[in-house]
Amino acid sequence: MTKIQDPISDTPIKMNRIQQKLQENHKLLSIYFTAGFPSLNDTVPLIQDLEKSGVDFIEIGLPFSDPLADGPTIQKSSTQALKNGMTTKILFEQLEDIRKSVAIPLIIMGYFNPILKYGVEDFCRKCKDIGIDGLIIPDLPVDVYHSEYQPIFEKYGLINIFLITPQTSEERIRFIDSVSKGFIYMVSSASVTGAKSGFGEEQQRYFKRIADMNLSNHQIVGFGISNKETFQQATKSAHGAIIGSAFIKHVMAEGPKNVESFVKGIRK
Amino acid sequence: MSYHANEKGYYGEFGGAFIPEMLYPNTEELRRQYIQIMQEPSFKEEFSKLLKDYVGRPTPLYFGERFSNKYHTKVYLKREDLCHTGAHKVNNTIGQILMAKKLGKNRIIAETGAGQHGVATATVCALMGIECVVYMGEIDIARQAPNVARMKMLGAEVRPALSGSRTLKDATNEAIRDWINNPVDTHYIIGSVVGPHPYPDMVARFQSVISEEIKWQLKEKEGRENPDYVVACVGGGSNAAGAYYHYLDNEEVGIIAVEAAGKGIDTGESAATSALGKVGIIHGSKTLLMQTTDGQITEPYSISAGLDYPGVGPMHAHLYRSGRAEFISITDDDAMKAGLNLCKTEGIIPAIESSHALAIFEQRKFNPDDIVVVNLSGRGDKDLETYIDYFGL
Ligand SMILES: Cc1ncc(COP(=O)(O)O)c(C=O)c1O
Numbered sequence: 001m002t003k004i005q006d007p008i009s010d011t012p013i014k015m016n017r018i019q020q021k022l023q024e025n026h027k028l029l030s031i032y033f034t035a036g037f038p039s040l041n042d043t044v045p046l047i048q049d050l051e052k053s054g055v056d057f058i059e060i061g062l063p064f065s066d067p068l069a070d071g072p073t074i075q076k077s078s079t080q081a082l083k084n085g086m087t088t089k090i091l092f093e094q095l096e097d098i099r100k101s102v103a104i105p106l107i108i109m110g111y112f113n114p115i116l117k118y119g120v121e122d123f124c125r126k127c128k129d130i131g132i133d134g135l136i137i138p139d140l141p142v143d144v145y146h147s148e149y150q151p152i153f154e155k156y157g158l159i160n161i162f163l164i165t166p167q168t169s170e171e172r173i174r175f176i177d178s179v180s181k182g183f184i185y186m187v188s189s190a191s192v193t194g195a196k197s198g199f200g201e202e203q204q205r206y207f208k209r210i211a212d213m214n215l216s217n218h219q220i221v222g223f224g225i226s227n228k229e230t231f232q233q234a235t236k237s238a239h240g241a242i243i244g245s246a247f248i249k250h251v252m253a254e255g256p257k258n259v260e261s262f263v264k265g266i267r268k
Numbered sequence: 269m270s271y272h273a274n275e276k277g278y279y280g281e282f283g284g285a286f287i288p289e290m291l292y293p294n295t296e297e298l299r300r301q302y303i304q305i306m307q308e309p310s311f312k313e314e315f316s317k318l319l320k321d322y323v324g325r326p327t328p329l330y331f332g333e334r335f336s337n338k339y340h341t342k343v344y345l346k347r348e349d350l351c352h353t354g355a356h357k358v359n360n361t362i363g364q365i366l367m368a369k370k371l372g373k374n375r376i377i378a379e380t381g382a383g384q385h386g387v388a389t390a391t392v393c394a395l396m397g398i399e400c401v402v403y404m405g406e407i408d409i410a411r412q413a414p415n416v417a418r419m420k421m422l423g424a425e426v427r428p429a430l431s432g433s434r435t436l437k438d439a440t441n442e443a444i445r446d447w448i449n450n451p452v453d454t455h456y457i458i459g460s461v462v463g464p465h466p467y468p469d470m471v472a473r474f475q476s477v478i479s480e481e482i483k484w485q486l487k488e489k490e491g492r493e494n495p496d497y498v499v500a501c502v503g504g505g506s507n508a509a510g511a512y513y514h515y516l517d518n519e520e521v522g523i524i525a526v527e528a529a530g531k532g533i534d535t536g537e538s539a540a541t542s543a544l545g546k547v548g549i550i551h552g553s554k555t556l557l558m559q560t561t562d563g564q565i566t567e568p569y570s571i572s573a574g575l576d577y578p579g580v581g582p583m584h585a586h587l588y589r590s591g592r593a594e595f596i597s598i599t600d601d602d603a604m605k606a607g608l609n610l611c612k613t614e615g616i617i618p619a620i621e622s623s624h625a626l627a628i629f630e631q632r633k634f635n636p637d638d639i640v641v642v643n644l645s646g647r648g649d650k651d652l653e654t655y656i657d658y659f660g661l
Binding site: 064065066067068069070071072075079082087088089111112113114115116117118138139140141142144162163164165167168169172187190191192 | 284285286287288289290292293431432437438441444445448449450451452546547548549550551552559561562563564565566
């Protein structure tokens with residue numbers, strides 16, 4: 001594996017799969033889905049199929065009873081996954097051997113309470129053992145992460161990914177950039193997750209404004225990306241884009257088997 | 269030890285602001301300005317004028333003689349039930365609507381469970397001519413028809429929360445989502461001392477008028493500002509926070525918090541958060557909350573709709589953990605009996621939430637010369653149907 005310098009400790013660390021992927025010179029596609037949905041044991045086959053169909057990252061959603069940053073689609077999939085019996089422990093069991101079959105960067109996206117309940121350090125250790133590369137925890141603010149949890153995440157080689165929005169101040173974006181080690185999750189507009197009809201001039205100006213800040217981390221756009229057109233709009237100035245709700249809708253309509261047609265439709 | 273929030277909104281290990289980045293600008297704007305705005309002379313003047321002329325403050329501190337005789341101790345009732353709209357909730361909504369105006373907001377959102385806070389919010393929005401959207405769980409809408417009608421009469425839009433368990437916690441999630449989607453023009457009026465910093469502290473400050481009045485009223489009646497005990501029921505904890513506020517750092521005053529045991533703490537149908545809760549994050553605050561071993565938030569139960577919140581404000585989690593307050597839980601049956609008892613002894617029909625606080629005298633003894641102030645947080649009009657069903661009236 002390639003070596004890079006850790007900017008904080010100056011010691012060489014192994015490059016994480018996310019960091020490697022970000023060096024590729026094309027627009028990256030990340031797909032989010034809720035673990036344990038539509039059926040409890042769909043998690044692993046979905047990951048395998050998504051890798052085969054050529055996506056660049058996978059975000060595995062750890063379902064939560066109260067997902068307050070999510071719109072109706074992800075709420076529904078989370079409620080169903082919990083009804084199916086999904087828990088943190090079961091997800092880890094399902095993923096136990098995942099690195100025997102896939103090489104793609106894997107990110108777990110979940111709310112903070114289940115992680116806190118599992119034990120933050122235990123959770124991070126387990127992620128490392130399995131081969132998880134990064135975490136997105138929308139309700140763990142960068143300030144709290146920085147003052148309380150950063151050393152634990154780093155001890156287990158996990159990249160924590162932070163969100164910015166059109167309302168985030170420049171000063172705060174620079175702070176988030178300084179704490180980030182992978183990419184910055186650029187939320188497309190002030191909203192919860194869920195597909196919108198497209199990106200207007202205002203969003204394009206925002207994407208451009210952030211691109212012009214010359215941040216040290218790449219930006220990947222999420223929220224409201226649903227098809228080829230919105231993917232292209234979002235990645236005009238950003239390095240990649242994340243699709244969640246639209247993919248879950250596809251799974252709701254067509255079942256978990258036919259992911260390739262969805263991915264090809266975005267990429268063609 | 270301090271029992272007030274520090275500048276980051278922590279009460280001991282509890283509190284803070286565990287919010288998605290999308291909410292950061294909203295709460296940050298509020299955090300930077302709330303104390304300064306509340307201290308402006310023009311704000312203070314308007315707030316106290318409305319509390320006096322519109323809400324009907326000061327509310328009486330009433331010595332319940334027959335009630336006291338029955339329990340061989342001196343019991344004063346702080347009559348928040350006499351506030352306009354029937355409960356203490358309006359103290360907070362008056363404060364927050366003035367705050368919203370100062371911040372230049374022209375749209376208000378709120379969550380409600382039983383509908384008391386929804387009505388209090390719709391009321392102040394009507395008073396100020398500001399658009400109001402109240403989120404309410406679909407199940408609660410069906411259970412609380414009169415309050416839904418009140419909100420509509422007052423001009424509010426009542427939006428059903430269809431997600432999760434379709435009750436108060438989900439209505440709160442929906443209100444938070446609305447705030448994420450409308451970050452610039454909207455103010456979120458939270459109904460209790462819950463949510464991310466600065467809400468718990470801001471709401472406690474607005475409710476602190478309760479103990480401010482108790483101090484001078486008790487001085488007038490007993491020649492002393494401090495009772496031996498202050499007692500209040502705790503759902504999220506706003507009436508309790510207001511009743512305790514000016515006594516928190518005065519350890520001579522005993523603090524008693526009363527939670528809803530529902531059908532009993534061990535029955536699986538309870539809302540006694542201090543007994544059943546574990547540390548976690550709910551609605552942006554680190555506090556005690558009822559959850560599964562997997563960290564999923566569970567549905568509480570109480571006969572009283574105002575007490576069935578799965579968490580508790582961070583101030584109360586700290587009062588519990590530090591031992592500053594004594595926590596007592598009261599079952600549905602004991603609360604209902606205590607409610608009827610107040611009707612018969614004092615001619616006051618209490619809200620079922622408040623009946624929980626009144627019920628402690630059956631199980632906790634006080635000295636004959638103890639002065640015990642009970643915060644009578646609301647009146648029982650909204651609960652008539654429950655009283656009728658329960659007692660077969
Ligand atoms: C009369 C009354 N008392 C108490 C409560 C509980 O709320 P809190 O604990 O915030 O005072 C409610 C809530 O609806 C209420 O209506």
